[in-house]
Amino acid sequence: MNKQYLIALGIFLGLGALIFAALAFLLAPTATHGVNLYGDLDTQTLQVAKGLYCPVCPGTPLDMCETQACQQWRALIKDKLSQGETPAQIEAYFISQYGERVLGAPRAQGLNLAVYLLPAFAVSAGVAILYLFAARRVKPAPSAASAVKPVSNEYRSRIENELNQDE
Amino acid sequence: MSETVTPTPPKRRGTLIIFGVVVAILLALLAVLAIAVQQRGAGPLASGSAPEFTLTSFDGQKFTLSELRGKPVVLNFWASWCIPCRDEAPALQRAWEKYKDQGVLILGVDYVDTDADAKKFIAEFQQTYPNGADLGTKISQAYKISGVPETYFIGKDGKLLPGIDENGRVKGNWIGPLPEAVLLARIEEMLRQ
Numbered sequence: 001m002n003k004q005y006l007i008a009l010g011i012f013l014g015l016g017a018l019i020f021a022a023l024a025f026l027l028a029p030t031a032t033h034g035v036n037l038y039g040d041l042d043t044q045t046l047q048v049a050k051g052l053y054c055p056v057c058p059g060t061p062l063d064m065c066e067t068q069a070c071q072q073w074r075a076l077i078k079d080k081l082s083q084g085e086t087p088a089q090i091e092a093y094f095i096s097q098y099g100e101r102v103l104g105a106p107r108a109q110g111l112n113l114a115v116y117l118l119p120a121f122a123v124s125a126g127v128a129i130l131y132l133f134a135a136r137r138v139k140p141a142p143s144a145a146s147a148v149k150p151v152s153n154e155y156r157s158r159i160e161n162e163l164n165q166d167e
Numbered sequence: 168m169s170e171t172v173t174p175t176p177p178k179r180r181g182t183l184i185i186f187g188v189v190v191a192i193l194l195a196l197l198a199v200l201a202i203a204v205q206q207r208g209a210g211p212l213a214s215g216s217a218p219e220f221t222l223t224s225f226d227g228q229k230f231t232l233s234e235l236r237g238k239p240v241v242l243n244f245w246a247s248w249c250i251p252c253r254d255e256a257p258a259l260q261r262a263w264e265k266y267k268d269q270g271v272l273i274l275g276v277d278y279v280d281t282d283a284d285a286k287k288f289i290a291e292f293q294q295t296y297p298n299g300a301d302l303g304t305k306i307s308q309a310y311k312i313s314g315v316p317e318t319y320f321i322g323k324d325g326k327l328l329p330g331i332d333e334n335g336r337v338k339g340n341w342i343g344p345l346p347e348a349v350l351l352a353r354i355e356e357m358l359r360q
Contacts, residue, residue: 005181055279055304056248068248069279076281098279099303111199118196125189132185 004135008128016124023116024108037087045078048087052077052094052102061104211311213337214329217242217321218309222274224299225286230274232325239357240321241273241350244307246280247288249315251344256292258347263296266354276301278315318345320353322360328353 037044049062054073057065062073073094080090094102106112212218217240221231232240243259245252263273275298277285282300289298301307310319318341320328327339338353 002181005185008185069246072248072281072284076283097300097302099305099308101304114196114200118193118200121196122193125193129186129189 004132007135008132011131012124012128014124015127016120019120019123020116023119037081041078041081044081045074048077048081048090049074051087051091051104053104055098055101211313211317211340211342212319212327214327214339216326217319220306220309222276222297222299222306223302224297225282225289226297228297230272230297230299232321235272236325237323238270238272239323239354239360240319241271241354242276242310242319242321243273243345244276244278244301244310244312244315244317245288246278246315247284248280252288252316253292254344255316255350256288256294258345258350260292260294260296261347262350262354263294265351266358267296269358271354271358272297275299276306278307278312279304313342316344317342318350320357322357324360328357328360 037047039047046063052062052073053060054062054065054067054070056069057067060070062070062077077090080093085093091103100106106115108116217232219232221229223229241259241262243255245256259273259275262271267273273296275289275294275296277298277300280300285298285300310317320339320341322328327337330338332338332349338356341349341353
């Protein structure tokens with residue numbers, strides 16, 4: 001395979017994997033999983049609530065939402081924390097009870113994978129294609145004249161001799 | 168004078184093939200996303216077959232729509248935090264007491280609520296008809312509700328009550344607190360079906 005294609009393929013795979021990993025890391029709905037809880041029970045409740053979204057108030061994280069539904073949810077989190085449940089267990093309960101829509105971002109599985117794969121695929125493929133076009137412009141294909149191999153002196157003198165004989 | 172056809176150079180052909188494959192994959196992914204968005208984006212159901220569901224009530228009874236053929240079903244979405252739900256709750260209980268012996272089933276679907284608050288609400292309004300949590304918000308998503316309260320009228324044939332009332336509203340659903348007169352009129356119509 002041509003060297004340019006190999007570089008383009010490398011860009012596509014490398015950049016794609018990098019973007020996918022970055023999206024999965026930034027958007028992964030594990031905000032409550034990795035939380036090291038600190039402070040009193042109310043502070044801990046808000047830390048867990050930060051990673052959850054009530055479907056009644058789309059776009060507003062549970063720790064910021066002041067509707068009655070969200071207040072009830074926070075009270076439930078507080079109750080579960082006081083019973084010794086971990087943030088991961090609380091998140092799992094909310095998913096089982098209300099569905100994955102309580103998460104800030106979809107989990108990277110099933111059709112939801114498209115959310116992470118599509119931007120990675122599109123950007124890396126675009127950069128790889130741009131590279132291919134740019135590489136062709138910077139290094140144009142050799143012309144027919146320059147593609148001719150240089151002739152050795154020995155070969156040149158032999159041709160001259162043969163031409164002289166014909167004359 | 169004959170024309171000679173210049174073949175596409177192999178390198179350019181390779182680039183075009185890669186470009187074509189990339190575009191085709193992108194289009195396929197976009198089509199899948201568009202179908203998913205279209206399926207989720209449509210508004211509340213207004214007519215046709217009511218989506219299948221299974222509701223487990225707070226006292227453990229299971230209600231599956233396909234097993235309720237022959238019974239008119241009033242499917243009411245509510246929540247304890249919903250203020251307008253308090254307005255319609257007594258009317259739903261009165262309708263249940265009036266029609267339960269005629270085969271009418273009123274089912275309360277508790278939307279995005281905590282069990283403890285839901286049970287308090289049920290006790291406060293002395294509701295005796297079956298109520299259960301919308302686990303995973305699956306039922307509300309299937310019915311594409313726009314909020315609570317919202318009520319669906321499902322005929323004996325499993326289809327939403329057809330037609331439009333004198334105020335131009337579809338008879339199959341009601342968005343917002345349900346007036347008692349509307350509730351009773353639609354139950355009567357389902358019984359006549």
